[in-house]
Amino acid sequence: MLLGIAKSGFRIMCAAVLMSASVVAVGQNTGTDVPPVIDVHVHAMDDVPGIGPMCPNTSKFIASDPRTKEAPFGWVQEECTPKLYPAAKGEYIKDVLAEMERLNVTAVVFGDPKSVQKWIEAAPKRVIPGTSFLGMQPGSRVPLDELRKDFAQDGFKVMGEIGLQYEGISPSDPSVDKYFALAEELDIPVAIHMGTGGSGRANITTPKFRGSMGDPLLLEELLARHPKLRVQVMHAGYPMIDNMLTLLQANSHVYVDVAGLIWSYPLKEVNRYIERLVDAGFEDRVMFGTDQLIWPGLMAYSISIIQNADYLTPEQKRDILYNNAARFLRLDTAM
Ligand SMILES: [Zn+2]
Numbered sequence: 161m162l163l164g165i166a167k168s169g170f171r172i173m174c175a176a177v178l179m180s181a182s183v184v185a186v187g188q189n190t191g192t193d194v195p196p197v198i199d200v201h202v203h204a205m206d207d208v209p210g211i212g213p214m215c216p217n218t219s220k221f222i223a224s225d226p227r228t229k230e231a232p233f234g235w236v237q238e239e240c241t242p243k244l245y246p247a248a249k250g251e252y253i254k255d256v257l258a259e260m261e262r263l264n265v266t267a268v269v270f271g272d273p274k275s276v277q278k279w280i281e282a283a284p285k286r287v288i289p290g291t292s293f294l295g296m297q298p299g300s301r302v303p304l305d306e307l308r309k310d311f312a313q314d315g316f317k318v319m320g321e322i323g324l325q326y327e328g329i330s331p332s333d334p335s336v337d338k339y340f341a342l343a344e345e346l347d348i349p350v351a352i353h354m355g356t357g358g359s360g361r362a363n364i365t366t367p368k369f370r371g372s373m374g375d376p377l378l379l380e381e382l383l384a385r386h387p388k389l390r391v392q393v394m395h396a397g398y399p400m401i402d403n404m405l406t407l408l409q410a411n412s413h414v415y416v417d418v419a420g421l422i423w424s425y426p427l428k429e430v431n432r433y434i435e436r437l438v439d440a441g442f443e444d445r446v447m448f449g450t451d452q453l454i455w456p457g458l459m460a461y462s463i464s465i466i467q468n469a470d471y472l473t474p475e476q477k478r479d480i481l482y483n484n485a486a487r488f489l490r491l492d493t494a495m
Pocket residue numbers: 161162173174175321323353354394395420
C-alpha cells in the first residue's frame with residue numbers, strides 16, 4: 161500500500177509505515193489444527209535494512225509545515241504494545257514462513273519473478289505466485305511476451321501488485337490496456353492498488369502519487385472493456401467507501417482486500433470500513449490480506465483484527481479469512 165521505499169531501485173508498492181514497532185502472541189492459536197487462512201497480499205521481500213520497529217494502527221496523522229524539515233511520514237510517533245519488530249539480518253523470509261506455518265496461512269506473494277521464486281523454493285505449498293507488468297525501475301514495464309510466459313508457462317497465478325496510482329496513472333489508461341487484455345485472455349485475476357497512500361506525506365515521498373487515481377470508479381472503463389476480468393481491489397479503495405460500494409454493486413467479479421489498511425489506520429476507522437463493506441452486503445467479496453513486508457509479526461497481528469471483530473459472525477470471519485479468497489483464486493476447497 162502506502163508509499164514506496166527505495167531499495168536498490170526496487171519500489172515497494174505497499175506499506176512502509178515507519179511509525180514508531182517480538183512479536184508477542186497476539187491471540188493466535190498454534191498447531192496443525194488451526195483453520196486455514198489465505199493472505200492475498202504479501203510482498204516477496206527480503207531484508208530491508210535500516211527500518212525500525214512499528215506501531216500498528218497509529219491513532220492519527222500530524223500536520224507539518226513546509227518551512228521546516230518534514231519527516232517523510234505523517235503518522236504521529238507513539239508508543240504501543242506490542243510493537244512489531246523487523247527480523248534479524250538474513251532471517252526475514254524464514255521468519256515470515258514460520259509464521260505462515262504456525263498460523264496455517266497460504267499467501268499470494270507478489271514481486272519480480274526471481275524474488276518470488278525464492279519464496280516458492282522455501283515453501284512451495286504455502287506460496288501462490290504473483291507478478292505484474294510494472295518493471296523494477298519506476299515507470300518501466302515488463303515486455304508483454306515475458307509476462308505471457310510468466311503466466312502461461314511459469315506458473316504465476318495472479319497479476320499484481322499493479323501500483324499505477326504511484327505513477328499518477330488510472331487503471332483504465334489505454335497505455336496499460338494490453339496487460340489487462342492478456343490477463344483476461346489467460347483468465348488470470350489482477351490485483352490493483354487502489355486507495356491508500358496514506359503516509360501523510362505523499363506529496364513529499366512520492367510526488368507522482370495521486371489520491372484521485374485510487375478512486376475505485378476509475379476501474380469501470382477497464383471492466384467494461386474486459387467483462388471477464390477478475391479484479392482484486394487492493395486496500396479496498398480506502399477511504400472511498402461510497403465509490404467502492406458502487407463498484408461492487410455494479411460488478412460481481414470485483415473483490416477487495418483489506419491489506420495495509422487493516423494495520424495502518426486508526427483501529428476504530430478500520431473496523432468501521434470493514435463493517436460497512438459487510439453491512440452493505442459484500443461479505444463474500446472481502447478478502448484478508450496483510451501487505452506483509454518488513455515485520456514478520458504483522459500477519460498474526462492483522463489476523464487478530466478480523467478474529468476480534470465483534471461485528472462479524474464466525475462464518476463471516478471464515479469467509480474473510482479464507483473462503484472468499486479460495487473462491488476468487490479458484491482453489492479447490494472452501495472451509
Ligand atoms: Zn498497495
